[in-house]
Amino acid sequence: MTEIKKLWAYLKNYRLYFFAALIFIILNVVFSMIPGYLNRRIIDDVIRGQQLKLLFSLLTAYVIATLLRSIAIMLQRFFTEILSQNLLKDLKQALYEKLQKLSFNFYNKNRTGELMSRMTGDMEAIRMLFADGMIQFTRAIFYLIFVVLVLIQENIALTLVSICLSPLIGFFAYRLGVRIKPIFRQVRRQYSDLNSTVQENISGIRIVKAFHQQAFEMEKFSEENNSYFIKNYRAAQIWSKYFPIMEFLGGMSTVLLLFYGGRLVISGEITLGVWMQFNSYLWMLIMPMRMIGPIVNMFSRTSASAERIFNILEKEPEIKNIAEPIKATKIAGKVEFKNVGLSYGDEVILKNISFLAEPGQTIAIMGTTGSGKTSLVNLIPRFYEATSGEVLIDGRDNRSYDLYDLRQQISVVMQEVFLFSETIANNIAYGRPEVGLEKIKSAAEISSARDFIEEMEAGFEEVIGERGMGLSGGQKQRVSLARALVQESPILIMDDATSAVDMETEHQIQQALESRADKSTVFLIAHRISSVRNADQILILNDGEIIERGTHAELIKQQGHYYKMFKEQYKEVMDEAEIAERWVD
Ligand SMILES: Nc1ncnc2c1ncn2[C@@H]1O[C@H](COP(=O)(O)OP(=O)(O)OP(=O)(O)O)[C@@H](O)[C@H]1O
Structure with missing residues (x-):
């Protein structure tokens, strides 16, 4: 229930819709009850009382009540839809925003497919509660209240007989809820695992095919799919154990009403019309009892889903700003x-890393x-975050800067290249959409990407496939480097950024980087001596x-060690004596 309370907080901007929906659900209940009352009048006054002139006005009232009920049904659906869609929109927005803020470590521990299922399946479960669940729940409660209030005026004993089995039904519904919630939790988790399996398989389909692992992957999927089936089956088993009991008790309520009500009519304590009214209201009494099961079911499903969403929403990013961070707009590097x-x-x-750049x-x-x-x-x-010691940027601990500012000042070319399925120009201008084509081109020039991009049919407007499909490894690296260069940050990190580029092109890139007017502080991770030999340190x-x-x-x-690497890499072109003569005093 705490999750439902948290969801309520998200409804704060839409409470007007919530109350409008509530009003139309209640109106629907009221208009649904009018025909029962009119039935009674038709039987008691028109048929038995021979007041034929009343028939027309009663039938007119019947038509109006039915019409108003249809309008109320339409509006209740309209408002619950607006409410649930808005709630969904806000929750998705909040979750997406949180996902942008969470640290690298969070993503090391959570799989993409798992997170995707929270964004989709779990969200849908919540929407269902506010679209359908709310109607069913409110209707059930108000039917019970209004019908009992009306009937109790007619005959207290018959009303009590009609609802005497409700507490028992309520008890079984509660038991069902308690038993089914952990299973729903497992179902949701398994759904995530299934999603992850599919997502990983599709992302890695080329590896799967290259290693002929389709059968293995099918087997893996089959296991997950089976497990999902079993968990749903277990939920259905619990459901099917309790549901017939509740159905049976609901049926027994009808029997009791027919038996006791029939006797009251025969003994003349109530009129036939009143008995008919009881009869036509009976489904309104039994429906809420029967609905307890599905409603509990829906609440359990939703609270399992909401729990998973709030688990993320309430997570604090491991790396965040200190209380009063420094605004760093331009650092020296x-x-x-x-x-x-x-x-x-552990x-x-x-260990003990110290250096100055x-x-x-x-x-x-x-x-x-x-x-x-x-x-x-x-x-x-x-x-x-460093576990000990300090990382200083321009003489200040990097933790003292505003995180957004800090990262604005640092461009990173990661070891694993990731490109978006977008135009090359947009990929390069990622994070700096305001830069013009000229800057994009000059960044591509420095990263030696311009020529091959311009040779493409659409040049910089060429749309590349997901993760840069359609480009060679070296081309992807060069686009990724251009993306970092366009930022013109005072600090540039290149993690194995040119490992897939041939040595000649790498040399060109280095020269272009060197000749930039506004040189950044560069951190260059590389394995080739040729890549690092001009470094200051x-x-x-x-x-x-x-x-x-x-x-x-x-x-x-x-x-x-360095000398050993050098000898290893240059042994093809220089012998030991040459190396000693040229490089060692
Ligand atoms: N997120 C992480 N959680 C736990 N261990 C990690 C994580 N990232 C890296 N490691 C471990 O830290 C060590 C250093 O990894 P790192 O990626 O920094 O090495 P590297 O020198 O860059 O290697 P390479 O040249 O292969 O890229 C490795 O033993 C690795 O297994």
């Missing part, structure tokens, strides 16, 4: 790490795979620690 350490849980990733300098980071290069650069824009990481540092020439002289 000085970056300093002071004794920085990083752990993911696993220590970086002056504005405009290039810092290259090399090291074996898994040595912590990406983790190190991820600390600069605060994708993750090269850091060699091993197992989360800097084990060597210096310029290319200094590191060659040290004859350590």
